[in-house]
Amino acid sequence: MKQNIIQKIEQILPQTQCRRCGFADCAAYAKALAYRTTQANLCSVGGNETAQKIAQIADLPVYSKIADETKFIVRIDEDGCIGCTRCITACPVNAISGATKLMHTVIENECTGCGLCLPVCPTDCMQAIEVKDNFLPRNTFLSSNKNPQQAAAEHARLRYQQKQAERLPETVEQNKKTLNINQLLSQAQQKTAQQKRISVKSNELAQQELQQQKQRSYQRHLRRKKQYGLDDE
Numbered sequence: 014m015k016q017n018i019i020q021k022i023e024q025i026l027p028q029t030q031c032r033r034c035g036f037a038d039c040a041a042y043a044k045a046l047a048y049r050t051t052q053a054n055l056c057s058v059g060g061n062e063t064a065q066k067i068a069q070i071a072d073l074p075v076y077s078k079i080a081d082e083t084k085f086i087v088r089i090d091e092d093g094c095i096g097c098t099r100c101i102t103a104c105p106v107n108a109i110s111g112a113t114k115l116m117h118t119v120i121e122n123e124c125t126g127c128g129l130c131l132p133v134c135p136t137d138c139m140q141a142i143e144v145k146d147n148f149l150p151r152n153t154f155l156s157s158n159k160n161p162q163q164a165a166a167e168h169a170r171l172r173y174q175q176k177q178a179e180r181l182p183e184t185v186e187q188n189k190k191t192l193n194i195n196q197l198l199s200q201a202q203q204k205t206a207q208q209k210r211i212s213v214k215s216n217e218l219a220q221q222e223l224q225q226q227k228q229r230s231y232q233r234h235l236r237r238k239k240q241y242g243l244d245d246e
């Protein structure tokens with residue numbers, strides 16, 4: 014039942030994954046709406062029309078109107094790009110191409126104008142360019158929907174899901190790097206060897222200490238013998 018409502022809400026959300034609603038992505042907002050734990054008017058990208066539709070589906074009131082947002086896409090000033098790849102990581106729909114230490118470019122037809130790349134750029138070389146499009150992204154080929162608004166949203170959602178799926182092998186690779194079994198074994202062996210060396214050293218020290226004590230004891234015995242004229246037992 015709830016799944017049905019979630020799906021219906023997802024279909025009317027713009028799917029830019031911009032997080033302006035305060036949720037991690039459109040799916041998370043749709044879920045919270047279905048369980049009626051949030052408000053219907055938080056998606057500023059969708060605006061009033063989307064808020065009204067959400068309210069109807071989730072049986073929620075719309076408390077206030079949302080101001081219309083100007084749409085934009087992002088462009089990179091290539092002279093300022095240092096190829097840090099931060100924007101690629103931040104982009105939820107893989108709309109940026111580039112490689113480490115190389116110039117990056119926004120694939121404009123894939124840009125949803127979510128703005129998530131703007132704050133991460135260390136050289137401030139990304140610019141938001143206002144556009145007159147009614148819906149973003151411009152590319153819609155991943156969707157077969159005839160409605161241009163829904164086709165754009167579905168295209169963006171599929172790109173987002175694709176990126177999420179790509180991130181999984183990255184995580185596995187990252188874990189392999191941080192949890193390298195051979196490396197951990199070698200570290201453990203080194204530590205054990207060090208501990209043995211410390212143990213041998215302390216044993217030698219203990220032996221030396223014992224010898225010194227024996228010598229001190231013998232010196233005391235000689236002093237007592239001289240002082241009191243005692244014979245060896």
Ligand code: SF4
Pocket residue numbers: 026027028029030031032033034035036037038039042055056057058059
């Ligand atoms: S498009 Fe709307 S629902 Fe999706 S993340 Fe942005 S504000 Fe939230």
Ligand code: SF4
Pocket residue numbers: 086087103104105106107108109119123124125126127128129130131
């Ligand atoms: S390039 Fe476009 S879609 Fe990608 S993070 Fe920037 S604004 Fe969002």
Ligand code: SF4
Pocket residue numbers: 089093094095096097098099100101111117133134135136137138139
């Ligand atoms: S975050 Fe800025 S500097 Fe880094 S790769 Fe992207 S555009 Fe270039």
